Amino acid sequence: MPLPDNNTPWPPPHLARTLAEMRVDDAWYSGDAAKLTAVYARNPTRRNGVARLWGRHRAPQAGKRDGRLHIPLAGDIATASADLLFSEPPVFTVADTATQDRLNELSDADGIANTLLEGAEVAAALGGVYLRITWDRSLVDRPLLTTVHADCAVPEFAFGLLRAVTFWHELASDGASVLRHLERHERGRILHALYQGTADNLGRRIPLTEHSAVAPLAESLGPDGESIETGIDRLTAAYVRNIGPNRKHRGSDLGRSDYAAPLYDLLDALDTTWTSWIRDIRLARARLIIPDAYLRDHGPGRGASFDDDREIWQLLNIPPTEQGGITLSQFAIRVEEHERSAEATTRQAVRSAGYAAQTFGIDDQGAAITATEVKAKERRSMTTRGKKIRYWSPPLGEMLHVMLLLDRLLFGRGIVPERPRIAFGGTVSEDPTTLAQTLSLYQQAQAVSVDTKVRMIHPDWDEDEVQAEVARILTETGQAVPDPMQAGALV
Structure with a gap:
């Protein structure tokens, strides 16, 4: 399929609903109150017959801030998923030694671990992320693994597999005109084009040389x-489904x-609870109600004031009525009710997202526990992690294979490209004392070799390092x- 024709509606109409939902996800993920207000102002929705907190219209009041408070739980959930x-x-x-050395070099130099960490966080928020292999000889002499967010792509699937994808990026916009770069990945080739249009139309195609960011292409x-x-004959992009x-x-x-x-309802309820809690604190500030006679007159047209720090007062010539004194006004703060409501809402939100409350520090008593106990308490999070690993492994393995193929073809590396095996790192490191006790018990039972003990203590070592230590x-x-049997010559 070629690149889009001139004057094509953009983004494509068939993605309108999907992109609208991603805008809501992005607003919650960003933690930006302005974004949440803008999203729900355009698409007002209601929760149990009541308008959402961020969809309610509030008339601005001079000198007063918006009393609504946002708790960035959505961002915390995405970060926890990536972690x-x-x-x-x-x-x-990989099996080949030279290829393994080159793969290690690419992984370290390119910071692939950081790329994957950032991609996983965005995938948790938007439902998925694209892995892309690209290169730029003017920057580095190697292929690069990059990510593209799901709300900047037009995918084409066949039987659940990505057949082609078009990425777009807005290079410039002056309100009336928008300059977009389109990058289409197909098997065996990558297409590039530059379009000048409007906010909802691709417009006409212009030469790449019209903008410095893509002119080298x-x-x-x-x-x-x-x-x-x-x-x-492979696609240089892959889609990773979050779940x-x-x-x-x-x-x-x-x-x-x-x-x-x-989760939208629960996130909105959490913000509503905290907003109410902060409102209680704001209204509960101590205030003094005093008669007019207690005010100090500053002269005609200059008003009057009461100095609450003054220590000495003269007698006031006012009738001794029961309403003539100073009254302290201070409301109670419903701390326990708000705290219990917020914690219950947070628990249900993280559970609905597929995680254990302990992953977010809830019910953390501060006592030292073993890695085994941690995994038992966070079983729900570990289950979700296992699911996501199965979604990440195939596309990540494919992109690493493509990276090695391009490294040999375009950069002349003498390697034997193959699809790497991927071992995901552990989430909890075993306590050294507990591990030492375990190995000691195995040793007493004569149930473990030196080789196995070294591998248990250093799971990240390669074969040569293990054998040298043994x-x-x-x-x-x-x-x-x-x-x-080898001491001396056999007769």
Whole structure:
């Protein structure tokens, strides 16, 4: 399929509903009260017959701030999802030694672990993220693994597999005119084009040289003037679903956001609870109600005031009535009611998102516990992590394979490209004392070898490092004795 024709509606109409839902997800993820207000002002929705907190119209009052308070739980959920997957960098392994060395070099130099961590956070919020392989010889002499957010892509699926995808990026906008760069990935080639249009129309196609950000691409285009041949019969982009299925659109190939219903209601209820709590605090500030006679007159037209820090007062010539004194006004703050409501709402929200309350520090008593106990308490989070790993592994493995193929083809590396095996890092490190006690018990039962003990203590070491450490231990403990069958020549 070619790039879009001139004057095509943009974004494509068939994505209008999906992108509208992503805008709501993005507003909650951003934690920006202005974004939430803008989203719900355009699309007012109601919760149990009452307008959402961020959809209510409030007339501005001079000198007063908006009393609504936002708690960024949605952002915390996305961060927790990414941490569960990639807080410990994954390990990529291949059979060929030279290829393994090059893969390690690419992973370290390109900061792939950070790219995956950031991509996983966005995927949790928007329902998915795209992995893309690209390169720029003017920057670095290697292919790059990058991410593209799901609300800037037009995917094409076949039987649940990504067949092609068009990414777009707004390079400039002056309110009336919008300059967009479109980048289409197909098997074996990448197409580029620049369009000048409006907010809802792609407009007309113009040369890439019209904008400095994409002008260098013009020199790399092939004879057709719009595409770059990759030289491999593979797609240089992949879609990672956050988790499935998409409950709003059954049968959709797009993933499901961690904020999928009913989380919107719970997030709104949490903000409502905290807004009410802060309002109680604001209204409960101590105030003094005093008679007019207690005020100090500053002269005609200059008003009067009461100095609450003054220590000495003269007698006032006013009749001694029961209403003539100073009255203290201070309301109670409903701390317990608000705290219990907020905690219950937070518990249900994180549970609906697929996580355990302990992942967010709820019920954390502060006592030291073992890694096994942590995993038991966070079983729900670990289950969600396992699901997401299965969604991440195939597209990530494919993109790493494509990266190695392009590294050999475009940059002349003498490697043997293959699809790497991916080992996701652990979420909780075992306590050294607990691990030492476990190994000691295994040793007493004569149920563990030196090799196995080294691997348990250093799971991130490769084979050479493990064998070297085993040899050192055997030598130091006097267990490295020669094979008696090899001592001397056989007669």
